[in-house]
Amino acid sequence: MASAEDDLIARYFRPVATHAGALGLIDDAAILAASGEDVVITTDAVIEGVHFLPDDPPETVARKALRVNLSDLAAKGAKPAGFVLTLALRGVSEAWLAPFTAALAEDAKAFGCPLLGGDTVSTPGPLMISVTIFGKLPAGTMVRRSTARPGDIVAVTGTIGDAALGLACLKGHAPLDNVEARDELIARYQVPQPRNALAEAVRTHASAAMDVSDGLAGDLAKLCAASNVSATVETSDLPFSDTARQILSLGAIGPETLIAGGDDYEILCTVPQGRWASFMDSAERAGVAVTAIGRITNGPSAPVFLDAAGAPMHLKRLSYSHF
Amino acid sequence: MASAEDDLIARYFRPVATHAGALGLIDDAAILAASGEDVVITTDAVIEGVHFLPDDPPETVARKALRVNLSDLAAKGAKPAGFVLTLALRGVSEAWLAPFTAALAEDAKAFGCPLLGGDTVSTPGPLMISVTIFGKLPAGTMVRRSTARPGDIVAVTGTIGDAALGLACLKGHAPLDNVEARDELIARYQVPQPRNALAEAVRTHASAAMDVSDGLAGDLAKLCAASNVSATVETSDLPFSDTARQILSLGAIGPETLIAGGDDYEILCTVPQGRWASFMDSAERAGVAVTAIGRITNGPSAPVFLDAAGAPMHLKRLSYSHF
Secondary structure (H helix, E strand, O other), X not given: OOOOHHHHHHHHHHHHOOOHHHHHHOOOOEEEEEEEEEEEEEEXXXXXXXXXXXXXXXXXXXXXXXXXXXXXXHHHOOEEEEEEEEEEEOOOOXXXXXXXXXXXXXXXXXXXXXXXXXXXXXXXXXXXXXEEEEEEEOOOOOOOOOOOOOOOEEEEEOOOOHHHHHHHHHOOOOOOOOHHHHHHHHHHHHOOOOOHHHHHHHHHHOOEEEEEOOOHHHHHHHHHHHHOEEEEEEHHHOOOOHHHHHHHHHOOOOHHHHHOOOOOOEEEEEEOHHHHHHHHHHHHHHOOOEEEEEEEEXXXXXXXXXXXXXXXXXXXXOOOOOO | OOOOHHHHHHHHHHHXXXXXXXXXXXXXXXXXXEEXXXXXXXXEEEEEOOOEOOOOOHHHHHHHHHHHHHHHHHHHOOEEEEEEEEEEEOOOOHHHHHHHHHHHHHHHHHOOOOEEEEEEEXXXXXXXXXXXXXXXXXXXXXXXXXXOOOOOEEEEEOOOOHHHHHHHHHOOOOOOOOHHHHHHHHHHHHOOOOOHHHHHHHHHHOOEEEEEOOXXXXXXXXXXXXXXXXXXXXXXXXXXXXXXXXXXXXXOOOHHHHHOOOOOXXXXXXXXXXHHHHHHHHHHHHOOOEEEEEEEEEOOOOOEEEOOOOOEOOOOOOXXXXX
């Protein structure tokens, strides 16, 4: 069905724009009031064929586009405040837009992050959803990448590698007989579970943080480089799911796929030793699993991943790269 | 040349990120401090083949991507504070990126609007540049679309229709012998001249405003609908350039192309009669040409464009529509 752009906005996007500053999406701009707080801004785009598959349901595409950005806010210790959306579409199909915006509205409500504005454009190319998200926190308290210190504990939330295995399943590279386990992995790839519940604990206790989006190994290397430190990670301490361990034990897929796979959207953070107990208490109260996986060491060499025998692993690649 | 994403950021984008809150682009998020001011947010994307042509120079593409957003801030009365950029590229070519980012840096500096962050992704489709821009203004003073009142003067900056004629020239639909005049029209299409110098005057005096991006007729209709008013425009009062008048007089292109053409990036605003003299004084001091083109009338019917004989024109289309 062909529809005018304004009609499209009124029908599908206005219900997601519950923030007063969105002005019902009838203006050219939105207003975000900030009385002395810092506004944290981050942007991430997802593209058909790169970040999601052409067959992925519109619901999961919507959730992923928003959640990869929510994950950044969580790692920075910020509380979600709203987002703007650029949607490049080949055309307008109600069958796609209706479930897409319904899922977007659900997530916007669940995470307290309403739509503030956007732009819908036509493209002959692949679908693209670009989100710029805004968070708030007390002035000067954003958790950075560049402030990890030697001796800090390196920690990660949830499990690592499941999303990469989910993608491998979707591409037929990880044959898995157990349908339920397979579906769980695919769900991890399609719908990230950003750890916004942990944001306040990260802001209060972590010395540095970022979210794991391109692969744990590469993202830790980035955090270390920004902080001018190094790290040692005990691979046997990494939080792999039972299914991931099972697949690893079969030998068809190595730990590298999990460590460098990307799409985890977990929080990677460093916590000073003296803060660790309080941090773990807060994490437990927030209901988010956190695992200590290593230590920050003196820089500036690349982080070292030790295998079960204590020998450094040689990773052929550290993370997903677009170019 | 293939290059890692971080290398790309360091080489080409860091020089544009002069704002302290951009953290040198080594973090996942940027910080925008706002002590009691409102942050004005707007987003606009440009796509190859839709908003610019595949042959357009990278310099003009960069300027257009930023300036269409600067134009929104100007119309809202906000002062530029920074922007984030999502760049979807088919690959990395230094020959394209170097002039693109150099021009972006020049405009960022000229308009006082530094890069705060961004995302660079690969796409098999057309080039796409999505910008989300931030402005600041005193709390509660953003100029809206929805607040025009009957009796207000309808005004527009600069000239209308030159960009549409420039696009017609590029597509070979407006043969023009005068090369200089032709180049000027094309420049209007490729590099908008946002009226940020007028922002403060708009904020102080205008009752409602928006920028003209999709076509004067359609955009005025949107403003009127949002304000629940109508308008009467004297087409003979519209600010057409000498070249546009010349082309009109030849009869090959009608006034509709100019009025509904789009890509003007001028400010359309409504000013209460009692504010008009002060507004025009401010505009003169700012060095921005402003023309009164009509009056706001009681709503809610669509705005009327009167021809030279005072008869209502029948416009077949009001503006560019993506769908």
